[in-house]
Every structure is written in C-alpha cells, then in structure tokens.
Amino acid sequence: MSxxxxxxxxxxxxxxxxxxxxxSRRRRRGLGSxxxxxxxxxxxxxxxxxxxxxxLFSLKPAAFGDAYVSTVHDTELxxxxxxxxxxxxxxxxxxxxLIVPTAYWVRLKVPRARPFVEFVTLLPFVVPPVILVFGxxxxxxxxxLFLTETNLGNDVLMVCAYIVLSFPYMYRAVxxxxxxxxxxxxxxxxxxxxxxxxxxxxxxxxxxxxVSILAGAFLTVxxxxxxxxxxxxxxxxxxxxxxxxxxxxxxxEQAAVTLxxxxxxxxxxxLIGLVGRGSRARIQVAGAH
Numbered sequence: 011m012s013x014x015x016x017x018x019x020x021x022x023x024x025x026x027x028x029x030x031x032x033x034s035r036r037r038r039r040g041l042g043s044x045x046x047x048x049x050x051x052x053x054x055x056x057x058x059x060x061x062x063x064x065x066l067f068s069l070k071p072a073a074f075g076d077a078y079v080s081t082v083h084d085t086e087l088x089x090x091x092x093x094x095x096x097x098x099x100x101x102x103x104x105x106x107x108l109i110v111p112t113a114y115w116v117r118l119k120v121p122r123a124r125p126f127v128e129f130v131t132l133l134p135f136v137v138p139p140v141i142l143v144f145g146x147x148x149x150x151x152x153x154x155l156f157l158t159e160t161n162l163g164n165d166v167l168m169v170c171a172y173i174v175l176s177f178p179y180m181y182r183a184v185x186x187x188x189x190x191x192x193x194x195x196x197x198x199x200x201x202x203x204x205x206x207x208x209x210x211x212x213x214x215x216x217x218x219x220x221v222s223i224l225a226g227a228f229l230t231v232x233x234x235x236x237x238x239x240x241x242x243x244x245x246x247x248x249x250x251x252x253x254x255x256x257x258x259x260x261x262x263e264q265a266a267v268t269l270x271x272x273x274x275x276x277x278x279x280x281l282i283g284l285v286g287r288g289s290r291a292r293i294q295v296a297g298a299h
C-alpha cells in the first residue's frame with residue numbers, strides 16, 4: 011500500500027497493472043506484434059524467393075557457373091550497363107537542376123501553386139511511357155528540330171523523357187527536405203550577408219537537401235537502369251533492351267546477368283549513399299558571404 015497525494019492509500023498492485031496493462035491490452039499488443047512479424051516475413055519472402063529461384067535457374071547449365079563466366083566476358087553487357095548508368099547520372103543532374111529551384115521558389119514565394127505543381131509532377135503516373143515516347147518521336151522527327159536523326163539527339167530525348175519520369179520521386183523527396191528546414195530564415199540570413207539567389211541555392215539550400223536528393227536519386231537510377239519502352243523505341247542500347255534480347259538465345263545467361271546487374275545497381279546506390287553521409291543535420295550558411 012502507498013498513499014496518494016491528498017487522497018486514500020493506493021494499492022501497490024495498481025502500479026503493476028498500470029505498468030503491464032490489462033490482460034486484453036496485452037493480448038492485443040501481442041497479436042499486433044505477431045501480425046507485424048507475419049507481414050515482415052511475407053515481405054522478405056516476396057523479395058528474396060524470386061532472387062533465389064533466379065540464382066538456381068542460372069546454375070542449371072552442365073558446367074556449374076558457366077552462365078556467370080560468359081557474363082564476365084561479355085563486353086556488350088558492361089557497355090550497355092555503363093551506358094545506362096551514365097544516362098541515369100545525367101538524368102539525376104538534370105532533374106535536380108530543374109526540381110530544386112522550382113520546389114524552393116514555390117515553397118518560398120508562391121505556396122498556393124503547390125497543388126498545381128504536385129499535380130504536374132504526378133502526370134508521369136497517368137501518361138504511359140509508350141505515349142510519352144511516341145509524342146517525342148512525332149514532335150522531334152520533323153522541322154524545326156531533327157533530334158531523332160542523330161545519336162546525340164536521341165540521347166537528349168531519352169534523358170528528357172527520363173527526367174519527366176523522375177518527377178514524382180524527385181519532387182516529393184525535395185519537397186519533404188524543404189519542409190524539414192526553415193528555408194525562409196536561411197534565405198533571409200543569406201541575403202543579409204549579401205548572397206544572391208544562385209549563391210543561396212548552391213551554398214545554403216543544396217547542402218541541406220543532399221540527403222533528400224540522394225533519396226530521389228536512388229529511385230531515379232533504378233528506374234533508368236530498368237526502363238525498357240522508351241529505350242527500345244528510341245533505338246538506344248541500354249541495359250533493359252540488351253537483357254531482353256539476351257533472353258532470346260541464352261536464358262541462363264540472362265538470369266545470371268539479372269543477378270549481376272542487381273548487385274551492381276545496389277553497389278552503385280551504396281556508393282551514392284556513402285557520398286551523402288555526414289550531412290544529415292548540417293545547416294550550412296557559411297560561404298553565403
């Protein structure tokens with residue numbers, strides 16, 4: 011027994027009950043924990059079972075690991091994969107240069123335009139890639155711009171199409187990052203030190219959005235490396251069309267290439283993540299003067 015403040019004595023068992031909860035509450039808590047583990051195990055199986063099945067299939071040829079030996083010596087594979095990563099990096103740079111100033115200006119100056127901008131960035135979910143690529147081909151295959159007549163022109167069209175596809179992911183990542191920092195105070199502080207708009211974006215806003223930009227870059231790289239429709243219609247030798255053609259004459263090597271590319275993609279994303287470490291809680295106004 012213990013005495014409550016200004017009241018009758020409180021049984022000690024009440025403290026135990028409050029700490030442990032009622033039996034029905036403990037049962038609900040235990041049921042929720044079990045359901046959480048069930049969902050987690052289903053998610054792990056959904057993710058890893060196809061990878062294990064692909065691995066077993068790739069090891070079926072008579073010579074154990076022969077498909078992986080062919081993959082290592084396939085120069086066309088690494089050429090297509092390198093080309094896809096270069097296109098992905100250019101896409102991330104272009105998307106960042108377009109989205110960051112737009113999201114920053116909308117949140118700082120015209121917050122009422124946010125619903126409209128969000129609607130525009132969601133359009134890639136509504137317009138299929140095949141419609142997008144046919145629109146590009148019909149527009150840029152005749153005067154005044156013959157971009158489809160040259161390799162460089164087709165590369166430019168493909169990068170532009172991928173930048174459009176990255177809008178939903180990159181804009182929301184950047185907008186979330188802007189919401190987490192006080193951009194108005196940072197802007198006023200930088201302006202009080204004599205910084206212009208370009209200096210504010212480069213030295214104050216971008217460093218604080220590095221983690222958010224990396225989050226959008228992860229998704230953008232994954233989309234570009236695995237995108238098939240736009241690349242095949244523009245006649246680009248990216249990884250996805252190469253993988254599709256490879257499966258027509260060697261399905262075992264195709265399975266091996268799929269796993270190798272999966273590992274390389276995650277390795278590249280890990281390297282990108284390492285670049286952004288150490289900048290999560292950094293507010294950089296230095297250099298604005």
